[in-house]
Amino acid sequence: MNRSNADSHIAVLDIQACLGCGRCVDVCQTKAIPPLIGLYSALLEIDKNKCDGCGICISLCTQEAIKLVKSSP
Numbered sequence: 080m081n082r083s084n085a086d087s088h089i090a091v092l093d094i095q096a097c098l099g100c101g102r103c104v105d106v107c108q109t110k111a112i113p114p115l116i117g118l119y120s121a122l123l124e125i126d127k128n129k130c131d132g133c134g135i136c137i138s139l140c141t142q143e144a145i146k147l148v149k150s151s152p
Contacts, residue, residue, distance in 0.1 A: 088148060089132050090136055091124070091145070091148050093143075093144045093145070094124075102139040103145060106139055111125050111127075111128075111129035113126070132150070
Protein backbone atom coordinates (compact mmCIF):
# COMPACT_ATOMS: atom_id res chain seq x y z
CA MET A 80 0.00 0.00 0.00
CA ASN A 81 1.39 3.40 -0.81
CA ARG A 82 1.92 5.89 1.98
CA SER A 83 -0.80 8.37 0.91
CA ASN A 84 -3.46 5.64 1.13
CA ALA A 85 -2.05 4.25 4.37
CA ASP A 86 -2.70 7.48 6.23
CA SER A 87 -6.46 7.16 5.81
CA HIS A 88 -6.79 3.48 6.73
CA ILE A 89 -6.22 1.33 9.79
CA ALA A 90 -6.06 -2.41 10.34
CA VAL A 91 -8.83 -4.19 12.24
CA LEU A 92 -8.80 -7.74 13.55
CA ASP A 93 -11.54 -10.32 13.07
CA ILE A 94 -11.19 -12.20 16.36
CA GLN A 95 -13.33 -15.04 15.04
CA ALA A 96 -10.80 -15.75 12.28
CA CYS A 97 -7.57 -15.17 14.25
CA LEU A 98 -5.64 -18.33 15.10
CA GLY A 99 -3.16 -16.55 17.35
CA CYS A 100 -0.05 -17.37 15.32
CA GLY A 101 1.60 -14.03 16.17
CA ARG A 102 2.97 -13.26 12.70
CA CYS A 103 1.25 -9.87 12.73
CA VAL A 104 2.82 -9.00 16.08
CA ASP A 105 6.30 -9.77 14.77
CA VAL A 106 6.01 -7.54 11.68
CA CYS A 107 4.12 -4.55 13.06
CA GLN A 108 6.61 -1.68 12.84
CA THR A 109 4.49 0.68 14.95
CA LYS A 110 3.77 -1.90 17.69
CA ALA A 111 0.03 -1.39 17.16
CA ILE A 112 -0.62 -5.08 17.76
CA PRO A 113 0.03 -6.08 21.37
CA PRO A 114 2.17 -9.22 21.80
CA LEU A 115 -0.66 -11.08 23.52
CA ILE A 116 -3.08 -10.69 20.64
CA GLY A 117 -2.30 -14.18 19.43
CA LEU A 118 -2.84 -15.80 22.79
CA TYR A 119 -5.83 -13.75 23.90
CA SER A 120 -7.18 -12.33 20.66
CA ALA A 121 -10.72 -12.16 22.02
CA LEU A 122 -9.58 -9.68 24.66
CA LEU A 123 -7.47 -7.35 22.53
CA GLU A 124 -7.62 -5.35 19.35
CA ILE A 125 -5.25 -3.44 17.12
CA ASP A 126 -4.44 -0.03 18.57
CA LYS A 127 -5.95 2.39 16.05
CA ASN A 128 -3.88 5.24 17.47
CA LYS A 129 -0.63 3.44 16.60
CA CYS A 130 -1.64 1.73 13.35
CA ASP A 131 -0.40 3.58 10.28
CA GLY A 132 -2.31 1.42 7.79
CA CYS A 133 0.80 0.03 6.08
CA GLY A 134 -0.80 -3.40 5.53
CA ILE A 135 2.24 -5.52 6.32
CA CYS A 136 0.28 -7.51 8.90
CA ILE A 137 -2.42 -8.27 6.34
CA SER A 138 0.04 -9.69 3.86
CA LEU A 139 1.28 -12.24 6.42
CA CYS A 140 -2.08 -13.32 7.86
CA THR A 141 -2.91 -16.74 6.45
CA GLN A 142 -6.43 -16.60 7.91
CA GLU A 143 -7.33 -13.21 6.40
CA ALA A 144 -8.22 -12.12 9.92
CA ILE A 145 -6.95 -8.56 9.43
CA LYS A 146 -8.54 -6.03 7.10
CA LEU A 147 -7.86 -2.39 6.32
CA VAL A 148 -10.77 -0.04 6.90
CA LYS A 149 -11.12 3.67 6.36
CA SER A 150 -10.19 5.46 9.56
CA SER A 151 -12.57 7.95 11.06
CA PRO A 152 -11.31 11.53 11.44
